[in-house]
Amino acid sequence: MSKSIGSNFARVMIAMLLIVCALITLTPIVWLVAATLKNPDDIFHYTFFPPIRALTLDNFRDLFHLTHFGRFMVNSVFTTGATVLVQLFFSSLAGFALAKYEFKGKSAVTGLMLATLMLPASVTMAPLYDLLYHMHMVDQYAGIIVPGAVSVFGIFLFRQAIVQVPDELLQAARLDGCSEFRIYWDIVMPVSRPMIGAFCLMSFMGAWNSFLWPQIILHHDNLFTVPIGLNQLLGVYSSKYGMLMAGTLVGVLPVAALFMLLQKEFVAGLTSGAVKG
């Protein structure tokens, strides 16, 4: 849209509107940060930040001393890390096979996967619980990691990225005596770096923020992940607002940090699935 609405007045209005929207969006996050730094008595006394002398880190100290939050973080890091790595390896390997090989049953497998993509997770939760109960994986880390290792979405993402790798590159490596696994490891994976970044972030966000399934599978709080642990604290310490907000802030930091690291890849990966639409 060029000059017709590009008059200076319109430009100022658009810029102002955008700034107001951005402020509205950022306000709750600023409030969250401020709330973690206030004394329990001050939390509603000052709307945002208190004067510097009233700032305190007590909420964080309480969070890690009074509760098992440290343990929740370790549990979350472990289950999320394991889920992301396993998903990444299996999805990229299978995505490579679907993109670059012809083999028996390929179209059947693809069709079956597409069909399951359309079913919401809530359909399979009950039988999956039943299955994991009989496999003795209920109330275990494995009950979260093992069923979470399958990412049909990831396979399609990688298939789409790897299809674009030129066949000549793979053929040249074969002539040089490269085994198929080395082609995957030394050529396909390095070339797909942007997609790996995007996938890791999406997979990390999904696993880290996952609530319903851990809530169903985990019963003892020494195994709790951050989201269900925080939910438990919400019931036990309902009046310790500052501490709960500290838990919220610490709980979102890993995702935020990873996002800052992988921002570019993420936006590219997010929309790559949609553009074909």
Added chain:
Amino acid sequence: MSATINPAPSKAPPDAKTPSRTTIHRPKASWFSAQYKLAPYVFVSPFILLFAIFGVYPIVKSILLAFYATNGPKNQVFVGLSNFHYMFHDPDFWTAVTNTGTFALWSVFLQLPLSLGLALLLNQKWLRGQNFLRLAFFSPNLLGQVFVGVLFSQLFMVHYGLVNRILNALAPGVFSLDTKWLSDPTYVMPAIVLTSLWLYCGFNMIYFLAGLQAVDRELYEAALVDGAGPWRQFLHITLPGIKPIAVFVLVTSTIGSFQLFELPYLLLGGAGPKNSGLTVVMYLYQNGFQTGDLGYASAVGWTLAIGVLFISLIQMRITGAWKGTKG
């Protein structure tokens, strides 16, 4: 990724060397061709195995389970259609359906237009600081539903909460400081919708922005020559141009809306006053898992899946028809 656009790159295999290399590897040739033939099967098998056990089997099992009443994983009794009979006669189920449907309508008719509007505003060549604005609008998404639920349960607090304070400062006559966002059934749905608006507007905006940036700019210049105003440009160039991505966003965000669970569950600490925040997935969780009736959970799950599939098909049908009238 520019090299991948051209499928015939200049990187020709080194022809002079290859014959000698293959002859050197001659003793290994049979192993080499065997691993080439087996590779795809080996590569997909770990996935296929997990997919069969944790993906396909539960789907098949859930169809059977929907006709059973269970008490925990141990006791299962065939009950035929009575799970469905009970569900369709349970007022709580219909409350959940109404709440979830209302939420989905707000998502489609309020959230998506606002996301598109934001994307249109942001898609200006002259605008400085685009990356910062885009990051700002997207940032709520980094928190996820659970953490946003906890955060907003404090923001919506009666009298002291930030939402009431700001609204009361802006329009004291309209908004009371004591508006009970989370404990008055009238305000619960608005609170959920507002929170989800804050959470997802920027997320959908990213999609719309990608769509807008793919629209051919020459079309706008041609339209200017023809004297088309901004509104007609939007109607005849922008909308058709972003249609594929808009349909994608419409369908996926509708499907997402029907999965609503974490946000109200954390915001309200459960179903809320008079079940005003009860959603279908929450109903499934409460009636299936908290009571241990996995059969009933399956029945609710399948009802939701079929309902959502049906709505998605209608949406694709309608948007497809829109394409017909355009041409």
